[in-house]
Amino acid sequence: MYKKLIRRLLITIVTFACATVSGMAQDAIPARVIPVTPMERVFMPAHLNPGLAVDLDNPASYLYPEWSNAYVHKFDDVELPDSVIISMKGYVMPTDSTRITDKFGYRPRRGRAHMGIDIKVRTGDTIRAAFDGKVRISRYERRGYGHYLVIRHPNGLETVYGHLSKKLVGENDIVHAGDPIGLGGNTGRSTGSHLHFETRILGNAINPAFMFDFPKQTAVTDYYVYSKNTREVYYKVKSGDTLSRIAIKNETSVANICKLNGISRNAIIKVGQTLRVN
Numbered sequence: 001m002y003k004k005l006i007r008r009l010l011i012t013i014v015t016f017a018c019a020t021v022s023g024m025a026q027d028a029i030p031a032r033v034i035p036v037t038p039m040e041r042v043f044m045p046a047h048l049n050p051g052l053a054v055d056l057d058n059p060a061s062y063l064y065p066e067w068s069n070a071y072v073h074k075f076d077d078v079e080l081p082d083s084v085i086i087s088m089k090g091y092v093m094p095t096d097s098t099r100i101t102d103k104f105g106y107r108p109r110r111g112r113a114h115m116g117i118d119i120k121v122r123t124g125d126t127i128r129a130a131f132d133g134k135v136r137i138s139r140y141e142r143r144g145y146g147h148y149l150v151i152r153h154p155n156g157l158e159t160v161y162g163h164l165s166k167k168l169v170g171e172n173d174i175v176h177a178g179d180p181i182g183l184g185g186n187t188g189r190s191t192g193s194h195l196h197f198e199t200r201i202l203g204n205a206i207n208p209a210f211m212f213d214f215p216k217q218t219a220v221t222d223y224y225v226y227s228k229n230t231r232e233v234y235y236k237v238k239s240g241d242t243l244s245r246i247a248i249k250n251e252t253s254v255a256n257i258c259k260l261n262g263i264s265r266n267a268i269i270k271v272g273q274t275l276r277v278n
Contacts, residue, residue: 056174059133059154063202069171072137072150073203080202083227087155088211088219092178094130094161095195097121098215104207106234106261106276113234113274115205116160116198119214121184123165123193129175130159130212138171145196146188149181156226157206162196163187201226233278237269250277 058067065078102118121127129151136158137150145162149169152158165185169175186193199208211224235246243254243265258265260276269275 054132054154056132056134056154059152060156063156064152067134067136067152069136072139073200075203078202080204080228082229083225084156084201086157086201086211086224086226088222088224089155090177091131091212091219092128093212093214093217094128094159094197095119095121095125095184095214096217097125097195098217100214101192101194104205104209106274113205113276115200116162116196117208117214119195119197121193121195123183123185125184126180127161127164127182127184127195129177129179129181131155131157132176133159133174135169135171135173135175135181138167138169141188144188146190147182147185148188148196151175151181156201158200160196160198160200162198163190163194165193204228233276235275235277237271237273237275239271241269241271243267243269246275246277252277 055061061067063081063084064075097119099120100117101120102114104114104117106113131151131153133151133153135149136152137148139145140147145160147164147167148160148162149164149167150158150160161182163185164182165187166183167181168183169179169181175181184193184195190196197208197212199206199211206224206226209220211220213220233250235250237246243257246269247254247257254265257263257275257277258267260278
């Protein structure tokens with residue numbers, strides 16, 4: 001009888017001790033409150049959604065309001081998403097060349113922005129489509145791109161191929177990644193044979209080096225997330241503009257414009273000059 005009582009007492013003590021230790025352990029864990037922040041509006045390319053077919057006849061229709069051959073980079077009254085996921089799936093390097101002759105960015109001495117990168121090619125070298133897509137622009141600019149092409153892709157990008165000696169495709173042609181679309185050249189405003197290559201989304205230029213590594217001939221990433229909050233914004237000076245007027249128009253400050261462009265408040269700005277404002 002005593003053995004049974006002692007056994008029950010031991011079980012009770014052990015049970016109480018375990019419950020106490022368990023309670024202490026639970027009390028020792030601090031409460032963690034995770035703040036909830038509103039999610040950004042993210043656009044995902046259609047081909048990233050399982051089961052949805054890619055429409056090459058009207059690529060990236062989820063993002064672009066219309067298909068037009070009339071303009072190059074002008075998209076009025078189109079709301080830019082907070083961010084867009086750009087897939088590099090199925091990419092092909094547009095040229096085998098590995099030599100970069102000019103990088104992306106603003107050129108204070110020239111008073112203008114370089115919206116793409118220049119890759120050294122020889123006249124006649126084959127230029128290829130970077131992704132599947134549809135040719136939206138096939139045109140010639142004597143003081144600009146020379147012979148050039150703009151191709152829209154299902155991932156939301158539009159790629160630009162400038163200074164070509166010859167175009168091998170025309171507007172509204174459907175192309176596939178790796179298809180020859182033109183030959184390298186020195187047409188337009190160019191000081192030597194090269195490919196001027198741009199990547200844009202809704203007309204906004206993105207540094208191609210964020211996605212394409214020409215020296216290594218490979219993609220930088222599988223997916224690039226474009227954010228409108230980090231994009232570079234440029235403004236072309238018009239007649240009557242001053243730094244203060246430009247600052248007001250673009251909701252920024254004169255000090256910020258001066259810092260971005262490496263100029264002083266007393267700098268003389270000229271009509272047609274391009275200034276970075278963000």
